[in-house]
């Protein structure tokens with residue numbers, strides 16, 4: 001392994017230990033203290049065992065000395081009790097530490113995810129990293145500590161027992177000590193292969209999770225059942241986990257064979273030591289020392305096995321821990337935030353000036369020298385075919401991405417100069433793929449402005465503007481009704497009702513800029529007319545960007561911009577664009593004809 005890797009490994013260990021210390025220093029110290037005591041007990045045990053056996057043998061052969069034999073036996077019992085209490089205490093503290101550590105690491109993963117940028121979430125490698133990190137989060141970091149403790153404690157036991165053993169015979173001590181080395185080397189070797197396999201399969205692991213999601217949630221149920229996709233997804237899942245199993249089985253098999261063969265060396269060495277002890281005892285007649293030998297050989301074998309096993313485990317956990325830390329270390333590319341406070345009311349408006357953009361990792365320009373103005377207090381509608389770049393414009397406005405060239409100005413000030421949090425707080429958006437929170441109605445709307453989560457009057461007003469009040473009032477617990485089907489007592493809403501709730505969430509923000517991306521796609525015509533009839537009143541003096549495919553919606557806008565392949569094709573009011581008889585007029589007539597059941601051409 002290279003020096004850099006070595007250094008990284010050490011860093012992972014120290015980082016995991018630091019994390020643990022931060023979780024609860026008192027518990028860490030408690031575990032260490034108890035471990036120190038339990039580690040020297042075996043050596044004392046060996047000595048006391050030898051003394052006790054000798055005392056019993058003397059008592060049997062001489063007929064007196066019963067008290068000494070009982071005293072030595074009592075000491076053995078005392079040691080057992082001590083070992084037992086310390087083991088229980090240590091186990092208790094370890095379990096608590098483990099729980100706290102697992103929570104803490106999960107929390108850090110979530111906290112990290114909250115601070116990443118949209119581009120990270122639109123990149124599959126981030127998901128792989130997240131997947132790897134989450135898999136390790138529950139137990140690996142604590143395991144490092146547990147391994148270190150076990151390694152240290154076994155080392156202490158080993159040294160103390162070896163001292164006893166050496167005092168009896170150096171040669172036996174050496175044979176017993178070296179025997180388990182080959183097994184440890186094999187474990188290290190297979191540990192690394194195991195890590196590599198798991199690392200390389202994280203995309204497939206995510207696939208299995210996704211397939212599970214497809215067949216186990218209400219969101220996907222209707223379609224997967226109707227299209228009879230369940231068996232297909234199940235087959236794909238089975239194939240993937242089957243492949244994992246075949247690879248794992250082969251690895252485990254090779255590891256088992258290696259351990260069995262190399263383990264024979266240890267057994268042979270221990271056997272030799274036992275025979276040696278037999279021959280020495282037959283010569284000296286010291287029965288107590290023979291008992292001590294047997295206890296010591298077993299102890300050394302066990303402690304060495306555990307020590308080397310612990311080192312191999314430490315190595316393996318450490319490799320996996322690298323996954324967790326690489327996720328936590330993904331550069332967040334926190335956008336530089338300006339300091340300018342956002343204006344309460346726009347005076348000029350929002351201007352896209354000569355904006356070009358391509359998504360990271362792609363060469364295809366999504367926006368090409370696009371310029372347009374959203375005048376303050378007015379409603380501009382943006383229309384264009386699927387993939388024309390409409391939603392991308394909103395992502396740039398909210399600074400989820402930065403334009404490759406050109407500028408976005410709000411009241412003539414580049415967006416980068418505004419305080420970032422303030423900028424986002426002042427844009428009320430509902431995206432096409434808005435979130436249906438499995439939470440109460442109040443929260444679903446209140447999440448639009450968390451400071452008003454408990455302000456039921458504002459929430460009610462926002463619901464009223466979005467036309468959501470009538471159905472909310474019919475729900476069993478009104479605004480406190482749980483929505484969705486994931487949690488107990490939840491009520492499922494229709495697509496249109498969810499959309500109204502999302503609209504209410506955007507209206508609650510009461511922000512100077514409102515962006516409605518396909519806001520009424522699922523709403524019935526009557527409700528749509530109602531919402532848009534009141535749009536001017538609802539958005540007040542906000543500067544509004546309306547993205548829509550339905551032309552009935554678009555007509556209410558003060559100004560309409562048609563974009564195609566990231567460029568402005570034409571713009572004007574509905575009447576101007578109809579008069580111009582360009583793309584807009586053509587698409588409008590096409591839709592109108594669809595409604596009226598007439599050929600498009602005959603109506604022009």
Ligand SMILES: Nc1ncnc2c1ncn2[C@@H]1O[C@H](COP(=O)(O)OP(=O)(O)OP(=O)(O)O)[C@@H](O)[C@H]1O
Nearest residue numbers: 122359362366384385386387388389390391392393
């Ligand atoms: N994260 C991304 N990475 C790479 N390309 C993307 C990404 N998101 C969108 N695109 C591409 O950018 C183009 C514009 O997408 P955008 O979502 O802005 O279109 P839109 O006009 O809003 O479409 P629609 O009317 O279907 O919602 C599309 O070709 C799309 O494939």
